[in-house]
Amino acid sequence: MIFIPRALIDAVHARGMKIIQDAVYNHVGSYHWFFLDKPTKDWFHEWPTYTNTTYKEQPLFDAYAAQKDYKQMADGWFTKQMPDLNQSNPYVANFLIQHALWTVEKFGIDGWRIDTYAYNDLAFMNRCNKALLDEYPKLSIFGETWVHGVINQAYFAENNLNIPFKSNQPSVTDFQTNLYGILPAVNEGFGWTSGVNKLYTTLAQDILYKDPMKLVLFLDNHDLSRFYTQVGENLDKMKVGLRWLLTCRGVPQMYYGTEILMAGATHPNDGYVRRDFPGGWSGDTQNKFTAAGRTTQENEIHTLVTKLANFRLKSSAIKTGKFMQYVPQDGLYVYFRYDANQTVMCVMNTSDKAKDFIFNDYEERTKGFTKGTDVVSGKIFDATTKHSIAPMHMLVLHLGK
Known part of the structure; x- marks a missing residue:
């Protein structure tokens, strides 16, 4: 069971937050009372x-899968300490769905992030998603899908694939634009299938999703090495x-501490x-919640996030x-x-050399505009002249007339 102070949620809502x-x-812990005192003998797989x-x-x-492999993927335990719930048992399914509905109603939950989505009984998940959205149509729901391949990921979301099973999951965590997108874009040299071309190619496959704008973007999370570490603290x-992260299509998800350059590997x-985030508790030797407690570089990133957000x-x-x-050109x-x-x-210039760019090269979108204002620095770029962008740098320009 979960216990969330309603006062906390009301205070968050009062701030316009969710x-x-x-x-x-998918599972519980091996010391959960469900497992220690099973309601039925088939409560778990x-x-x-x-x-x-x-x-x-x-x-x-x-299409060529063996049933043995299907069953082991779906019904095998995530770890020895995580017994796998049998969602094909109608009592298990009903309990989980009723608990989900009760939680939203009782606590005023605004969104639902579903852990280890691919390991659940997918027919059950369709039923649970429908029950939640029928009752709370404005609820945001997305599933964690740590998989490899755009088709693999799209399978678990509402998609445009002509296949027997159709997921009704509105959104998923977009591991593809992370593992095969922004990370190689900044860490790999430019090539036909490497570097920023991977990000471009991954996004070009959005045709598979019913609504790619709902996909959840991220640089890192609780299961991955922190982005700052993965880019060599560059x-x-x-x-x-x-x-x-804050301009691409989709919904950005930022892991705590990213805004102050927290590092760490898995x-x-x-x-x-x-x-723990440094600060906020009596006795803490550092307090990164304040500008005075942050280093110069940490404040630089904090300011960047603040302005972009x-x-x-x-x-x-x-x-x-x-x-x-547009198709990437030499990084x-x-x-x-x-x-x-x-x-x-x-x-975005992912090259190790400065690159020139001209607004007219992108006339389909820049026509009629005379300038672009850097939303971070405030610098104005004349749309009629050639400009240079520094190596490994990105500009976010608000176009104007």
């Missing part, structure tokens, strides 16, 4: 001997990543990426507008966010 509940339907999931999602949609790469264990907050083009990208990648009221031009 609360996202992290829901785990039981095997003759311990059987772990394969963590391979392909058998769920593979400040320029960090800035490019943040500018991309080895030897995940605890190194889940350290506040611009996004008021930007209809970024929040609800369309997305257009230079340009995309636009736009609607009838606003156009934002994003110029």
